[in-house]
Amino acid sequence: MNLEKWGWVFMRASGVVLIVLIFGHLFINLMVGEGIHALDFAFIAGKFATPFWQWWDVLMLWLAFIHGGNGMRTIVNDYVTTEKVRKALVWAIGLAAGLLIILGTLVVFTFDPCLGVTESSTLWDTCVAAGVVGN
Template identity: 70%
Template sequence: MSTVDAPRSPYARTQRSGTNWEKWGWMYMRASGVVLVVLIFGHLFVNMVSGEGVRAIDFAFVAGKWASPFWQVWDLLMLWLALIHGANGMRTIINDYSSSPVLGKVLRGAVFASAAVLIILGTLVIFTFDPCPSVSPDQLGMLPSFCPPQ
């Protein structure tokens, strides 16, 4: 039977050198959560409350928003923070509940790979989005007002 030492008894602490990634992951979750609340509520306010609400969200609305570098950076921050926040949360769940080290490593690799792919694709979409595509307006609906007529 094992016993627990008295709370104030001296103990030999094993010092590990290097970075405490669990501590930094915990701090990231708190900081990114606060920033994400601001970003998401700002996003919802602009898209749902101001203007005509949900009815106004179409290709022209998104093209108009992403024509501004401010909204590109806003959406990019929201994308990156949310995906990294979610992947870190999944990593924590995998660490807590995976039954074997090999399974945990495979699952963490899958979470990392999927988050990396989604971050890369989302970033490409935000920065390579062409608000004035070379297709007829009939195929997309209404084009933004700043696009030249075709």
């Protein structure tokens, strides 16, 4: 199998997995508990405190960027006729997707809800209980 065939197979497989990940994400964020009214910084901080949801969101992030980048690569290959321009665009798409994957992964795994928290914050008690802030 050549690269184009693997790209085609990846698009179908990642599309199915992305549907499951996205609908799971939407269900948990919007339907469970108080729904959209409970969706705030504390809710996201609580989600990012568990490895399961960190990996869920990172997998969704990785697949979305790779899926989108591969789709854009396919469009460039189909419609850009100049070889140099096509190569430059494919490289730019790959670099942009790679950089955004790295940055997004760092945000998810290094997220600290207690960074800069003050006593007036709704997270103060949680951060004190965790021993991160306070006396």
